[in-house]
Amino acid sequence: MIAVLCGAALGLAGCSSSSPAAPSEYKVKFDTSKGEFVVQVHRDWSPLGADRFYELVKSGFYDEARFFRVVPGFVVQWGINKDPKVTAEWRDKRIADDPVKESNRPGTVSFATSGAGTRTTQLFVNLASNARLDAIGFSPFGEVIEGMEAVARLYPGYSEEPEQQLIETQGNAYLEKFYPNLDYIKTAHVE
Template identity: 35%
Template sequence: MADEIDDPGVDFHGGMGDDPDQLDGEEVMEDDPEVKEIMGDEVDDAADEQRTNIRGSGNAPKSVGSDQEEAIVQCDTSAGPITMHFYRSWSPHGYDRATTLFEKGYFDHSHFFRVVEHFLVQFGIGYTTDKELKAFSLSTIPDDPKRPELLPFKEGMMSFAGSGPNSRSSQMFIAYDRAGGLGQSPWETPFGKVTSGLENVKNFYKGYGDMPPWGKGPQQGPIHNRGASYIESDFPLLDKFETCSVQRMNQSGAGVIKDVIVIKQSGAEVIKDANVVKNVAAEIKKANVVNKAETKEEVPSFPFTTLLILSSIVLSVLLGLGYMRNKKKKKYNKTT
C-alpha cells in the first residue's frame, strides 16, 4: 500500500501553508489586519453575523437540525456529477455549516483550486456577490469532538480545512487514497463522504499540482481578490462545480438511513427514503399473501333456506308433470 502523504502545506485555513508570502503577501484570515484591505468591512461583520445565526434572528443563513439529520447533496461538476452524504451525528457544527452553504448556492460555479494527486481536493472560495452570504462564509464555527471511529480517512471522506482550533469557515476538502493521516485535529472532524461519482472526483485536473512553493497551482489571495477571472485566465484547466441541490432527511429516534433511491420525475431528481419504499412494498406483499390465503378457504356452505325453496320448486314441477300425464291418460281411455 502506498505511503500516506505528509504535506508541508497542510496548515489548513483552507490549506494555506506556513509562509504568508505564498499568498503574494496577503494571507486571508479573519484575524489578520491585512484582510481588511482584501475584503473590506465584510470581514469586520463576520463574527456579528455568526452570532446572529446562532440566535436565529435576522435573515442570515441558519441551520439547526436533530442529531440524526442527514443530507444528500447532488452536484454537477465540469468532470461529471457527484453525490455526497452528510451526517449531522458525525459533526453537528460542521454539518450545519456545510449543508447551509450548499443550500444557499455558495459553492455554485466555484473551482476546485487545490487538487493534489493521491492526497486531496480542496474547494470553498465562492464567488458570491451576496454580502450577507459572503460574511457568513467567512465567519468561523466551533470545533466538533474528534471521531476516532471514523479514522483513518478513507478515499472520499470530507472535512473542513482549518488552521487551528475553531477556525472552520467555508473551505473543505475531499480525501484521496493517501490522506489517511488527516482527521487527527479537531477542526478536521469529517462531516460526510462522496457516495457516488468518486471516479469523477479522481479525474479532476491535477496538472498544476499543489500551491506554491510545492506546486504551480493557484494562490488563495488572488482568488479572493479577483474571483473566477483569476482561475479562468491563469488556470483554465481546473475543474469546478456547476450547481448543487440538497435534500435533508429527518430521522425520528434512533436509526440511520442505509440507502437512498433517486427517482427521475419531470426532469428533476427526487430523493426517496429507501426504507419508506421498502415498508410500502412489504405492506403490499403482505396484503397479497392475505388475499391468496383467503382464496384457498373453503367456499361457504349453500344457505339451507335457498336449498329448501329450490327443492319445493322442483317437486312442484314434477307433481305438475305427473298430474298432466294422468289427465291425458284418462282422456285417452274415455275415447277408446
C-alpha cells in the first residue's frame, strides 16, 4: 500500500528548494466536481512543502487535475497536470525533504514521494490516521479545515488502477478515455 505512494526511488542530486517563500499561514480553496474544500497551510510544519504548494497553486497547476487515486480508509491523491508538457516541466524540480513535525492524521495534506528528496507536485489527503507514514518521511504541510465531506465523496471506483506513468505522458486524455468517472479539481486558488 505504501509502496504505491512510493515509486522508483530517485537520487538526492536533483533536489531543489527554489520555490519562493510562502506566507506563514494561508488557505487554498479547491472547487471540485463534488464540491469545495479548503486547506489551511502551516508553513512551520513543512516549509519547503508549503512553499512548493503555494507556487503550484498560484501557477494554476492543479486546475482540471483528476483525483486519480482514491482509496477509502487511506488516501485521496492528485497532482499530475492535465497537460503532459506541463507535467514534464515539473518532473525534475524536486524539493528536499522537510522533517516530519505533524502526524499524517485524518484531513492532513502531504506531498507524495518516491523516496528521499523526490517531492514534486503530487499530494494526498489522509482519510484515516496514517501515522505509519510519519516514520518514512511524509511531512504534512496543511490540513483540510472545510469541506472534508466533499473529499469523502470523491469517486473511489477505480481505486489504484490509473497508471501514473500514463497520466504523466498522456494527461487528462488518458484519464477521460479509460477512467471517465474520476472526480476533478475545477480550480484551486489562494484565499
